[in-house]
Amino acid sequence: MSRKKRQAELSERNRQLLKLLVSQYIEEGQPVGSKTLAERSGLDLSAATIRNIMADLEALGLVHSPHTSAGRVPTIEGYRLFVDSLLTIRPLEPENIEAFQRQLDPAASTTELVSQASEFLSSITHLAGIVTVPYKLASLKMLEFLPLSENRVLAIIVTTDLEVENRIIHVQRSYSQDELQHIANYLNEHFAGQDIASIYHHLLADMKAAREHMDRIMRTAVDMAEKVFSETQTGDEVVVAGQTNLMDVDDLADINKLKELFEVFNEKREILHLMDRTMKAEGIQIYLGQESGYGAFGDCSVVASTYEVDGQTAGVLAVVGPTRMPYDRVIPAVDITAKILGAALNSRK
Amino acid sequence: MSRKKRQAELSERNRQLLKLLVSQYIEEGQPVGSKTLAERSGLDLSAATIRNIMADLEALGLVHSPHTSAGRVPTIEGYRLFVDSLLTIRPLEPENIEAFQRQLDPAASTTELVSQASEFLSSITHLAGIVTVPYKLASLKMLEFLPLSENRVLAIIVTTDLEVENRIIHVQRSYSQDELQHIANYLNEHFAGQDIASIYHHLLADMKAAREHMDRIMRTAVDMAEKVFSETQTGDEVVVAGQTNLMDVDDLADINKLKELFEVFNEKREILHLMDRTMKAEGIQIYLGQESGYGAFGDCSVVASTYEVDGQTAGVLAVVGPTRMPYDRVIPAVDITAKILGAALNSRK
DNA sequence: GCCTGGCACTCTCTAACCAGGAGTGCCAGC
DNA sequence: GCTGGCACTCCTGGTTAGAGAGTGCCAGGC
Numbered sequence: 081m082s083r084k085k086r087q088a089e090l091s092e093r094n095r096q097l098l099k100l101l102v103s104q105y106i107e108e109g110q111p112v113g114s115k116t117l118a119e120r121s122g123l124d125l126s127a128a129t130i131r132n133i134m135a136d137l138e139a140l141g142l143v144h145s146p147h148t149s150a151g152r153v154p155t156i157e158g159y160r161l162f163v164d165s166l167l168t169i170r171p172l173e174p175e176n177i178e179a180f181q182r183q184l185d186p187a188a189s190t191t192e193l194v195s196q197a198s199e200f201l202s203s204i205t206h207l208a209g210i211v212t213v214p215y216k217l218a219s220l221k222m223l224e225f226l227p228l229s230e231n232r233v234l235a236i237i238v239t240t241d242l243e244v245e246n247r248i249i250h251v252q253r254s255y256s257q258d259e260l261q262h263i264a265n266y267l268n269e270h271f272a273g274q275d276i277a278s279i280y281h282h283l284l285a286d287m288k289a290a291r292e293h294m295d296r297i298m299r300t301a302v303d304m305a306e307k308v309f310s311e312t313q314t315g316d317e318v319v320v321a322g323q324t325n326l327m328d329v330d331d332l333a334d335i336n337k338l339k340e341l342f343e344v345f346n347e348k349r350e351i352l353h354l355m356d357r358t359m360k361a362e363g364i365q366i367y368l369g370q371e372s373g374y375g376a377f378g379d380c381s382v383v384a385s386t387y388e389v390d391g392q393t394a395g396v397l398a399v400v401g402p403t404r405m406p407y408d409r410v411i412p413a414v415d416i417t418a419k420i421l422g423a424a425l426n427s428r429k
Numbered sequence: 430m431s432r433k434k435r436q437a438e439l440s441e442r443n444r445q446l447l448k449l450l451v452s453q454y455i456e457e458g459q460p461v462g463s464k465t466l467a468e469r470s471g472l473d474l475s476a477a478t479i480r481n482i483m484a485d486l487e488a489l490g491l492v493h494s495p496h497t498s499a500g501r502v503p504t505i506e507g508y509r510l511f512v513d514s515l516l517t518i519r520p521l522e523p524e525n526i527e528a529f530q531r532q533l534d535p536a537a538s539t540t541e542l543v544s545q546a547s548e549f550l551s552s553i554t555h556l557a558g559i560v561t562v563p564y565k566l567a568s569l570k571m572l573e574f575l576p577l578s579e580n581r582v583l584a585i586i587v588t589t590d591l592e593v594e595n596r597i598i599h600v601q602r603s604y605s606q607d608e609l610q611h612i613a614n615y616l617n618e619h620f621a622g623q624d625i626a627s628i629y630h631h632l633l634a635d636m637k638a639a640r641e642h643m644d645r646i647m648r649t650a651v652d653m654a655e656k657v658f659s660e661t662q663t664g665d666e667v668v669v670a671g672q673t674n675l676m677d678v679d680d681l682a683d684i685n686k687l688k689e690l691f692e693v694f695n696e697k698r699e700i701l702h703l704m705d706r707t708m709k710a711e712g713i714q715i716y717l718g719q720e721s722g723y724g725a726f727g728d729c730s731v732v733a734s735t736y737e738v739d740g741q742t743a744g745v746l747a748v749v750g751p752t753r754m755p756y757d758r759v760i761p762a763v764d765i766t767a768k769i770l771g772a773a774l775n776s777r778k
Numbered sequence: 779g780c781c782t783g784g785c786a787c788t789c790t791c792t793a794a795c796c797a798g799g800a801g802t803g804c805c806a807g808c
Numbered sequence: 809g810c811t812g813g814c815a816c817t818c819c820t821g822g823t824t825a826g827a828g829a830g831t832g833c834c835a836g837g838c
Contacts (some may be wrong), residue, residue, distance in 0.1 A: 112804085126810070126812075128804095145802080147817080149817050149818045150819075151801065224573065224585075228591075234587065236573075242577075242595075242597070335676050339673050339676040342673045395742070464829085476782095479782085480831065496833065497788050499790080499831090561819090
């Protein structure tokens with residue numbers, strides 16, 4: 081009895097049938113029955129045989145039928161096997177890629193590039209696109225302090241990627257414009273051109289080593305810089321585009337589910353978590369349904385990839401859609417977008 | 430025949446009945462019939478009499494029945510009359526107001542305050558809140574230029590409301606850091622402390638008058654300032670909160686309608702249009718359904734109000750929800766939020 | 779002239795029912 | 809190991825019937 085094969089090997093033929101079944105289901109959204117499968121397999125097998133095979137696949141937990149007399153639908157495990165080893169990629173049309181490349185303005189700021197990438201992802205897949213802004217990738221161009229009332233100072237940080245960030249920091253006493261200028265000059269001399277991340281670490285070393293030899297102003301300079309850059313570390317921004325595309329997806333017709341999902345997008349916390357996990361991996365990651373570990377992603381899956389700047393992974397970009405999404409298109413879309421975004425960010429160094 | 434009354438006066442009794450009908454419908458969401466109305470009117474009239482009156486109201490176009498044997502539902506005109514002259518306001522609980530006031534951080538930046546206001550609106554009404562960031566309200570604290578490659582200059586504008594804006598402007602030739610410093614000094618001397626709007630107008634006058642007497646550097650200073658501030662004029666930012674609340678509203682169950690609506694929120698153009706119209710009016714404006722003139726607002730209505738800073742209308746805030754929304758709560762919510770936001774912005778001058 | 783109870787009528791809503799169709803599992807035979 | 813055949817299950821769509829809600833109109837009363 082083939083039923084005994086259990087976890088054991090899956091014959092090439094059965095793998096092909098599973099592949100067909102999953103693609104078919106992804107396309108039509110309907111449970112697929114033995115007859116259709118027999119017709120389209122090109123394997124010259126009868127429906128009855130297919131039925132036997134299906135029973136095997138079901139025993140392996142790869143497919144399941146919603147009720148006795150419906151066709152089969154892939155399970156999460158079925159999808160897993162499909163995306164991991166059965167899928168044939170359908171590359172994007174060069175026109176689309178070129179259009180995207182043309183549209184990217186090399187003079188634009190980082191956030192703009194990121195949001196263009198997110199838009200592109202969502203428009204090409206008709207799903208939701210997510211891109212995190214690059215993590216501490218920029219280096220410092222200029223630092224500036226402005227006195228505010230009551231021991232507060234406004235710090236303005238301009239980075240080489242043309243972002244301007246501002247933070248209000250609280251200090252021990254109030255400083256005059258001149259003092260602050262002095263401090264800023266000192267810090268600019270030392271840190272301009274360095275990348276933000278290493279400034280933070282460099283700085284700590286400096287501080288401990290040289291503290292004795294500094295005058296009071298220099299010490300406060302160091303203290304202030306620490307405050308400024310420790311906050312800057314948290315690069316928790318993420319740009320979501322095309323959420324509304326998900327409202328067309330009939331697998332996500334349940335308004336309440338959809339609401340939960342949208343709230344996750346707004347909250348951004350869970351998203352960041354997931355993006356963070358992706359950061360640590362390599363290449364394209366696919367989180368199928370509940371696999372992601374977030375309840376609200378019920379029938380949703382995520383195709384994510386890191387992107388690189390300067391040879392280092394700088395951020396993550398992803399597409400969110402129903403588990404029943406055209407992976408053969410979405411995967412290359414994510415892949416190419418990651419490469420192009422990385423290149424665009426790189427070219428501006 | 431009372432049917433002849435047409436546009437003529439509406440007896441006090443009939444007005445009361447309309448009021449009851451509308452409130453009842455807003456609460457229950459079901460067409461309301463003569464029997465319920467007779468019971469709750471407190472007027473000691475029989476259902477049959479009510480029916481006659483309803484027929485009159487229908488002839489006046491204030492109510493209409495979805496089909497022969499359903500109760501009556503208010504028309505847009507019916508709602509109009511209701512909100513304009515029948516409604517009894519139910520003020521917010523002081524606890525809620527105080528909680529909001531406590532939560533507003535006077536040290537926060539303008540955008541933060543605005544988005545807190547938007548959050549508050551949406552949480553108190555369980556609908557979507559919209560707040561525009563104040564229009565040219567701030568005055569200039571400091572201006573700074575940084576040279577970029579290829580005739581581009583990064584301008585950083587810090588305003589007294591602690592916003593930091595940056596623009597990339599294109600210039601005729603490239604300038605050195607020193608030249609730019611020079612220019613910035615000149616502009617800061619002249620414009621620091623002035624409000625952004627009047628700088629733009631002031632400046633134009635200056636330019637025309639004094640151009641002859643300036644050296645070349647000063648002239649370019651003026652040119653650059655013009656570029657910077659002309660772009661700054663467009664204060665087209667708007668903060669939307671609680672969109673997802675609208676997904677619970679059963680009047681908006683149609684996913685496609687909802688999608689259109691969400692896209693309007695994302696686009697922001699139409700929203701800004703509407704907010705702009707509100708800017709020009711005074712007090713609370715209510716746009717019922719199609720009245721707003723925007724198709725996507727099909728079954729939605731908007732309760733909007735300007736808010737003032739420094740005695741001048743500075744921006745608009747609004748609640749968007751189904752036309753069948755509890756106006757008696759939403760109106761005071763919008764009203765009080767406008768006042769509190771205005772006060773909070775004012776206190777930071 | 780206004781209000782009322784009564785009555786017939788209309789329309790929606792729900793449940794129930796009944797094919798028709800699709801797909802299955804199992805079996806016996808090749 | 810594959811196949812056709814067959815009985816069975818379950819969903820689907822359309823139809824029907826009855827209940828319920830509300831109406832419009834009418835005739836009669838104050």
